[in-house]
Amino acid sequence: MNARLVEQEGFAALMLRLRAEGISSKELLNAVEQTPRGLFVPPQYSGEAYTSRLLPLECGAFIEGFDFAVRLLNSLNLKPGQRVLEVGTGSGFTAGVMGRIAERVLTIERYRTLVTNAQRNLEKGGVRNVIVRQADGSVGLAGEGTFDRILITAAFDSLPRVFSDHLVSGGVMIVPIMMGPSQCRVVRLSRTGSRFDREDLFTAPYLPIVPQVASFL
Template sequence: MKSGMVEKEGFAALVLRLRSEGISDLDLLTAVEQTQRSQFVPPPLAEDAYSSRTVPIDCGSFMEGADLAVRLLHRLQVKPGHRVLEIGTGSGFTAAVIARIAERVLTVERYRTLVTAAQSRMDALGLRNVVVRQADGGNGMPGEGTFDRIFVTAAFPSLPRFYAEQLTHGGSMLAPLMDGEACMMVRLTKTGSRFEREDLFPVPFLPIVPHIAAAL
């Protein structure tokens, strides 16, 4: 089967699964459709691009399944005009989808190999409103101004309150929190200098690792 047909069928199946969960955000689904996910997975695993399975990528990292990726972006609620910070670029897929909706995306990753690959994909897609940077995102990105949304895909041991200064008033972030052996994705909405917390669902993310990688 030709790659284009595999892409269309994979996306169509994904949309059906998402709609069964009540996710039918047209802007988000259009952004996902325009961002061919098969271009972000290793070529031997292209047929898994739209599956719910986790896909391994370079540097011992992984892409969450397509269903979980879109479910998280749905909860992030990115709108036109937003400035978004992503901690954990990985393949660059979620940053690319966000960039089709938001005004600007700053995505950071500790592995140079992943940064280089993600930047190449952004260039190929013509996405000029994404900045991909190798950096330690453990404390956010102080000095970069404030963001309307912050999206983190590495788990913190406790509520990351230092992010409050990096969110606009009414801004929100999604971040995984470790709770014993479990990892829960939570949405934190800034009200004044405080966070309102909403627990969403368990996620398979690993604890955050400080500093940029010495190799790779």
Template structure:
């Protein structure tokens, strides 16, 4: 009962903050409401599940604050029927929301522990249109065709060119880009034919992308 109350209060406070930023997309907010964030954070952080602060998770990683997660999804503009690639499954919270918005989601992650935890949470929520894979995210997902949306939450040292081949025309990429040693910005690329329109959005606190899959975690 207490957990349900915290969920309602946390979500209501989040919606107020998001509306102040101009984020009012009903489909997106409904998907967030249907995805209890406290189920994705470590138990000791349950009371802070809907805060704007980053929360530590397994394997030395973190999940972005609730405000930033929804803000990024708002910029990604996922629609019904879309096929989405996510680079960096993490806790699986954003993955679950993508599953509610899109037709199909493939999410890749270098840590098998995070994959296993996210899979369990997705199954508990009966989200069945998401595929999780332990993979190196440096090259996206070659050999799986093209995607309407590609979303990354690990920062690339330079904007990866291979995404040009993995996006449909009219598709969109949202990915963090390192611009200084400890500073990265979120970049949105929209593909039109063979050309890209780039938009630098805002600074984000994501960690640099690590190559290869983790062997022990």
């Protein structure tokens, strides 16, 4: 069975699983379909591109299970024309999907190796409106203004004010919060004027955020 057929069958099975979870946004599902997962996983895992389990990346990082990644993006409720910040680029897959919908995506990553790989993956996928930058995701992003949506894929001990200040009124931030030494939960923060509304969503596999950019990797 060739790789393209494997990917098609994997994607079809994924669509069935997502619909069973109630994920039906046409914009999101179209963006997912236009962003082949096989371009973003390491070559040795190409046959598992649509698996629901974590897959390892370089630098000790990982790419989320595909179902989880789409559920995360669905929670963001991304709309065309919006400006997005992602903290934790990884393989570049979620940034690539968001780039199919949003006007502009800025994604930051502490590892230079992952930045380089993600840029290559996005180029192969034909995504042109995603900027990948090496930066320290623990301290915010001074000088970049505000965003309509913020997606964070490393866990904080509490809601990070340094990023909530980057949200416009009407904006949404998805952030994992450590609930204990080994328990992490995804939280959605919605801003209306100066008020922030919090909603706890689902458990997540993320690890605590690591400060500073990596020196060697």
